[in-house]
Amino acid sequence: MKMQNDVVPPSSQPAALQPQAQFVTITEEEAGQRIDNYLLRICKGVPKSHVYRILRSGEVRVNKGRIDQMYRLESGDVVRIPPVRIAEKSSQAAVPGAEFAILHEDAHLLIIDKPCGVAVHGGSGVSYGVIEQLRAARPDAKFLELVHRLDRETSGLLLLAKKRSALTNLHEQMRDGLTDKRYLTMVAGDWQNARQHIKLPLHKYTTAEGERRVCVQAGGMESHTVFGLLRKWNKFALLEAELKTGRTHQIRVHLASSGFPILGDDKYGDFALNRALLKADDTRGALKRMFLHAHQITFTHPETGKPMTVNAPLPAECERFLVSLGKPQTTAKR
8 A cells, every 4th residue: 555645644643633545556465355345444443333424424535436335346556535533542442463273375475274262353342353453563573364264162274375365366266166175073962973064054143142153943054064083982083074064153053964974063062061071070070161173274376376275273171081982982083
């Protein structure tokens, strides 16, 4: 983003009324995004309602002409941004920069191993997440965006794009079903089949407390998961889940609705069993997290066009729980 007349961009202005309109020139990396998303990103601290108000009023202009919020920026566009008041942040805690275990990094991609219990982004009662912490740790990064999401209690592979072209390419691959995402999960119950397809329609809703939930419901979004049995014990089974669609909480709800709740799942699991698992007994160790881990992804690199497969090892706490169960009754042939 190039500023005319050495004007400081909105995101780095102090908490005060900016004295004049700013004119920014869109770079190749910034091209392709909608004007509203662009403004929300660079005008940090400005209420979303105000950003849309200045768009509707015509105060934001591109190449001296009025545009609506759906306009997609092109390289070389000159955007007029009117004076805006940046919200005071003195009462808000600064986002602590953090790096995470890196599984792969190049000029286009960053792939990390997200820990359990860390949100991927702020919101819904969470002040900040992985993306905010990484941006804080990498202040010179020109572009860094989540390619996809993981639930807060799910660990494992998380892809981030370092270029807009990579983000667009990977989103197209996911939309067209060209990526292969695999998860490891431990369930309660007497799992029988070596390979099982579960196709159940999923419906999203919000609870009275404002929490997001998903249920199986006729007319819901078509959803398909393939489960493969890896190891089986008397009361538990270790499965690999292959996503054919990517719905919210898909693996968790498909398994719970089929009678095989994921161990430690605090939304759809067996709550009595979860409480019991917090302490070890004479048959197993303790488990104090949800046993769901994104362990492998295969995709085409957005720049080289070559296939890539990246793996994330099973977290130590999950591995210890497996070892504590002893020799499995069944082990799949790989």
